[in-house]
Amino acid sequence: MNTTLLFIELLITGLQGSTWVFLLVLSISGYGWLQTQQLQDLGDWSALLTVFVLSFAYAIGIIIDRLADTIFNKWNKQIGKQILPDIARPSIRRFALGKENEYLNNQFEYTRSRIRIVRASSLNFALTAIFATVFIWIQLQFLSIGQKLIYTLIILVGGGLLSGFSIYAWLKLTQTYYRLIQSNYKELS
Structure with missing residues (x-):
């Protein structure tokens, strides 16, 4: 697999994951510290902070990718x-097929990359x-119960739809991946 492609997909996954990690931190610590002057003065450190955030996101991406792989x-x-009922180890067959055909190998890699992104996205959403x-519910005490219920409903429905669409995309991409192996395996046989 192209190392840059792997880095990008783990970074995408990690940046998505950083969103819910940040929400977890805000739920625990509150959000008042985001408005402090000291935080605003960090603008001079933006390049270093960007490197830190991207490094953190990449590490989160690796963890989420492995977790999503385990779940799916x-x-x-x-x-x-x-x-592929007649093929014991499709991944071995896929590597054998890709070794002989660079175009086919690129197609396999592209499909696998999309599979990994939507698989992890379903978990992140x-x-x-x-x-x-x-x-x-914990931090926005100024909202009424009715407002919290409305926002909760919107967020859970939206997140559920995004997660569901990601699972559906994963299913279709996974079927495409195995059918690609199947069609090329039959041609090779």
Whole structure:
């Protein structure tokens, strides 16, 4: 896999994950510190802070990618067995196919990258919705119960839809990935 592509997909995943981590921190610590003069004076350190944030996001991206892989692993294997019942290890076949054809290998890599991004996005969208709701209920005491309920409903429905669409995209991309192996395997046989 292209190292730059892997870095970018983990960075995307990590930046998404940083959103819910930030909401968790705000839920625990409050948000008053965001308005302090000391925080505003950090503008002079923006380059260093950017490196720190990107490094943190990348690390979060690795963790979320592994967690999402673990969560989706069983479902992924079931899809592979449905589409490729005669192939014991589709990943080995995929590498053999890609080794012979650079265009096909690039197609496999592109599809795998999209699979990993939407798989992790489904987890990130769900966690962001959950922690945004927690933040509203813990930190936004000036809102009425009715307002909190409305915002909670909007956030949970929106997060649920985004997560659901991501799972649907993952399912379709995973089926495409295995069908790509299947069609090229038949041609090779």
